[in-house]
Amino acid sequence: MSTGTTKLDVVVSDVVPVNDLVTRFHFRRRDGELLPTFSGGAHVVVEMRDGERTRLNPYSLMGSPLDTREYTISVRRDDVGRGGSLFMHRSVKPGLEMVISYPVNLFSLDLRAKKHLMLAGGIGITPFMAQTAQLAGEGGNFELHYTCRTASLGTYADVLRERYDRRVRLYHDDRDERIDLDRLLSTQPLGTHLYVCGPAGMINWVRDRAAALGWPLEAVHFEHFAAPQPGLPFDVTLAVSGKTIRVGSQQSLLEAIEAAGVDPPYLCRGGVCGQCETNVVSYDGKFVHNDHWLSEEDHRSGCKIMPCVSRFEGKSLVLER
Amino acid sequence: MGISFRKETFRDDFTFRNSPEHIRRFPFPFHEDAYMYAVNIEPHVVGPKGSVLENLIDVDEHYVAEMQDRALVLAEDPLRCQSLPHMTLAGWDLLELLMEQQALGYPEHFTLTRDGDRWRWINRPLGIDDTFTFGDTSTLPYGPMEYIIRQSQGDFCILDQRDGNLWMDAGMVTTQADWSLDFDIGMNFFEWHAPVPLAHEKGIFTRALKFLTNIQQGKPARRLNWTMTINPRLDTSPENYHKWGPDRATVTPENVGDKVHLRVELQSFWRLPRSNGIVFPIRCYLIKMDELVTQPKWARRLHRVIRDLPEELATYKGLTRYRPTLVEWLSKLDDGSPTSPGFGPD
Numbered sequence: 068m069s070t071g072t073t074k075l076d077v078v079v080s081d082v083v084p085v086n087d088l089v090t091r092f093h094f095r096r097r098d099g100e101l102l103p104t105f106s107g108g109a110h111v112v113v114e115m116r117d118g119e120r121t122r123l124n125p126y127s128l129m130g131s132p133l134d135t136r137e138y139t140i141s142v143r144r145d146d147v148g149r150g151g152s153l154f155m156h157r158s159v160k161p162g163l164e165m166v167i168s169y170p171v172n173l174f175s176l177d178l179r180a181k182k183h184l185m186l187a188g189g190i191g192i193t194p195f196m197a198q199t200a201q202l203a204g205e206g207g208n209f210e211l212h213y214t215c216r217t218a219s220l221g222t223y224a225d226v227l228r229e230r231y232d233r234r235v236r237l238y239h240d241d242r243d244e245r246i247d248l249d250r251l252l253s254t255q256p257l258g259t260h261l262y263v264c265g266p267a268g269m270i271n272w273v274r275d276r277a278a279a280l281g282w283p284l285e286a287v288h289f290e291h292f293a294a295p296q297p298g299l300p301f302d303v304t305l306a307v308s309g310k311t312i313r314v315g316s317q318q319s320l321l322e323a324i325e326a327a328g329v330d331p332p333y334l335c336r337g338g339v340c341g342q343c344e345t346n347v348v349s350y351d352g353k354f355v356h357n358d359h360w361l362s363e364e365d366h367r368s369g370c371k372i373m374p375c376v377s378r379f380e381g382k383s384l385v386l387e388r
Numbered sequence: 389m390g391i392s393f394r395k396e397t398f399r400d401d402f403t404f405r406n407s408p409e410h411i412r413r414f415p416f417p418f419h420e421d422a423y424m425y426a427v428n429i430e431p432h433v434v435g436p437k438g439s440v441l442e443n444l445i446d447v448d449e450h451y452v453a454e455m456q457d458r459a460l461v462l463a464e465d466p467l468r469c470q471s472l473p474h475m476t477l478a479g480w481d482l483l484e485l486l487m488e489q490q491a492l493g494y495p496e497h498f499t500l501t502r503d504g505d506r507w508r509w510i511n512r513p514l515g516i517d518d519t520f521t522f523g524d525t526s527t528l529p530y531g532p533m534e535y536i537i538r539q540s541q542g543d544f545c546i547l548d549q550r551d552g553n554l555w556m557d558a559g560m561v562t563t564q565a566d567w568s569l570d571f572d573i574g575m576n577f578f579e580w581h582a583p584v585p586l587a588h589e590k591g592i593f594t595r596a597l598k599f600l601t602n603i604q605q606g607k608p609a610r611r612l613n614w615t616m617t618i619n620p621r622l623d624t625s626p627e628n629y630h631k632w633g634p635d636r637a638t639v640t641p642e643n644v645g646d647k648v649h650l651r652v653e654l655q656s657f658w659r660l661p662r663s664n665g666i667v668f669p670i671r672c673y674l675i676k677m678d679e680l681v682t683q684p685k686w687a688r689r690l691h692r693v694i695r696d697l698p699e700e701l702a703t704y705k706g707l708t709r710y711r712p713t714l715v716e717w718l719s720k721l722d723d724g725s726p727t728s729p730g731f732g733p734d
Contacts, residue, residue, distance in 0.1 A: 073606040103605055104484075104661035132662060169606045175664040177550055178474035201662075285551045334602065342602060 075102065075111075079163045080137055089190065089222045090156055091129075094138045094167060102135040105170035107198030108290070111138065112168040112336060117154045122322070124151040124294070125336050127193040128170060129223075131200035138167070141222060143190040149297055149317045171334050174264065174290040176201070181258030183209040186246065186273055188265020192222055194290060195264065199231060212246050214238040214265070248273065252280050264290040291337060295319035296357055298378045305329060305388040306348050320374035329388055331374065338376035345372055345386050352381010390496040393452040393513055399460075404620035406679050410449055414675045415440050416683075416731050417612040417652050421692040423701075429599055432608035432656045440654060443493030444608065445486060446671060447541060452513050454541050454563070454622065461562040461623050462538075467570040468562045468625075469534050471546070475558035478546045479533030480523060481660035482667050486536045511539055533558060542654075542671035545569070549601055549664060553577055557665075563622040563672045565615045565651060566706065571626070585700040603659045603666055610656040615705045616714075617651045620674050639710035644717040645678035648710065650690070677714075681721050683733035688725070691718035 081093035096102055105128055115122040126140035142155045159165070174194050176183060183202060185195050192213055202209045211234060215221040218239055227235045238244040252261070261282065263273040270289045277287045297317050304311045305324065314323040321343055324331055334340040338358030347370050356366045358373035365371050372379075372386065396403045406414065435441025440448070462468055471479060487509055491500040499510040508519045516539065520527035528535045537544050537560040546558040553576045561569035572580045577597050587593060603609055617624055618635035639647055654671040681687035694707070695715045702708055728734055 073604065105605075106662050106664040109664075169604060170661070171604060172664045175549065178477065178548070178663065179472075334604075340602070341598070 073169045089143050091141045106172050107201035108174035108194045109170035109172040114166040115154050122151045129193045129196035177260045180260035184261045185211040186263040187213045188269040191265030211235045216240045260286045262288045295376045301379045304385045336375045343375050348385040350384045394449050396453045398457045398622040411679050415652050417614045423693045429609050429611045432610035445489035458562045469560040471558035478663035478665040481662050483532040483536040486540050542669050545668040547666040568626045605659045608658040613653040615651050617649045636709045648677045649674045685734045687721040689727045691722040
């Protein structure tokens with residue numbers, strides 16, 4: 068797994084329950100040195116050794132980029148997911164030695180912005196924790212709108228209000244509070260950049276309204292929290308390495324390729340960065356494309372697949388790997 | 389021990405020379421007897437001792453003289469150094485990178501001491517000993533980018549990454565081969581490469597951009613590029629074309645060995661941590677033909693490369709006027725025997 072990023076040997080220095088669903092993990096370098104500096108919006112890929120399986124999940128860094136004595140991530144427990152978040156919640160304890168990647172930023176601030184307007188939904192708050200810390204340190208102009216199901220699930224809402232006061236607005240679903248999005252988007256000063264991170268539905272809603280209201284595409288930034296979806300098991304032949312492998316229902320195609328000893332490149336493991344793009348040699352069946360990287364034309368062509376999130380249903384699939 | 393820095397000039401009387409050790413460490417860019425574009429990017433990792441890759445940021449015997457020449461260029465034309473307002477953070481990233489790398493590679497010449505945000509930088513070759521607050525521009529005599537590039541060999545372009553593209557939004561460019569930061573500032577990757585012939589058709593720039601936007605922190609990359617320059621001028625800018633352009637008409641069979649220089653750029657690419665920008669150092673190495681042909685393999689191979697270069701490339705690189713004279717001169721040093729693989733001298 069050397070083709071993604073450079074690795075860091077870390078030790079879990081603290082595990083802190085935040086609320087019913089979210090737990091925060093703190094990492095320090097095993098050699099006691101400072102961790103690499105990073106920029107707000109960056110993630111690390113955490114390697115989880117779960118028995119025979121190695122899971123690799125990306126999590127946003129949420130500490131201040133100005134302090135690299137430790138990294139912090141927050142993990143929302145997903146009881147029906149593929150098990151990565153459950154592993155983090157159940158098995159990761161202080162003192163555990165782990166391996167994480169160098170920071171990678173696919174959700175960078177546009178530093179030209181006159182103002183940064185941030186919209187977070189649920190656990191999508193985590194990249195904004197670092198971005199607001201970075202901007203606050205530089206006297207940056209930002210405003211954060213944060214929607215969560217209930218006050219008790221408003222992860223770090225109290226911290227953010229304490230730090231930034233009225234620059235943070237909270238919306239609680241159980242109180243029927245909803246962002247007045249059209250009004251918000253229509254009243255921003257020229258030069259504002261918009262950032263959204265949260266569930267897919269929220270991202271689509273914000274992007275659609277921004278486009279309808281005439282926002283330039285370049286001023287709208289988003290990060291999907293897309294974990295690979297489970298599905299039916301399927302078989303794949305890897306033409307270059309000459310292997311035939313089975314992708315389990317709870318396993319991603321990328322994970323199955325890695326488990327077979329092939330070392331494909333990756334960065335996001337969420338279908339957005341384009342690094343793991345793979346050519347399809349032949350197929351008989353139907354692709355389940357879950358990525359945001361390939362164009363619709365690519366999807367229709369049957370020539371390419373993003374193994375980090377996409378699946379296949381059918382008789383045979385041969386990939387150039 | 390340390391480097392013994394040469395006293396020399398890159399203008400007027402042109403006293404620039406390479407010592408014999410520096411001739412052997414010259415980054416000769418041709419690994420075979422022909423040249424065509426390729427993306428030719430590889431990981432920027434430390435190479436053999438005694439080579440220009442011994443450290444990731446190379447400091448050599450020309451350091452002091454190059455910094456003096458750079459100060460002259462900047463005094464005449466301050467637009468060689470520009471940074472758009474959103475690039476200040478990237479400037480601090482670069483300052484940290486260059487101070488760290490120079491202090492790491494050459495502890496006898498450079499020392500960096502940090503106490504939180506309070507940093508002390510000692511540059512012995514240039515007689516500098518400054519204490520400043522990291523992140524506070526008012527504590528340095530120049531902006532962070534200008535401050536450190538005035539103390540580092542090579543040109544530097546700092547690229548902002550957004551919208552799936554790279555934008556040349558800051559840099560200091562005083563030792564360039566006929567291009568201009570003042571012209572390119574604010575352009576994206578495809579815009580600033582627009583004048584390059586042939587490579588667009590091959591899809592090289594699309595692939596190169598994809599590679600560069602995926603450069604990761606802690607994993608720099610590099611490539612070599614080359615051209616030729618008459619007289620050892622570092623500053624061959626469009627702004628000063630009237631000074632160096634006419635030189636190309638002065639090459640004669642008698643002075644080829646002294647006047648014609650191979651100019652090699654070691655380009656590297658680094659992800660910057662705080663700004664998420666990419667810095668692109670372009671380190672220029674010059675060697676005159678008389679020095680280069682002391683290595684027989686390089687003499688033979690350069691003859692074949694220049695002789696067979698496609699016309700468009702020769703024109704783009706500005707060689708047309710003196711190419712026949714150069715090829716004729718080099719042909720006398722080519723006995724037709726095979727050249728060994730790889731870049732290094734035999």
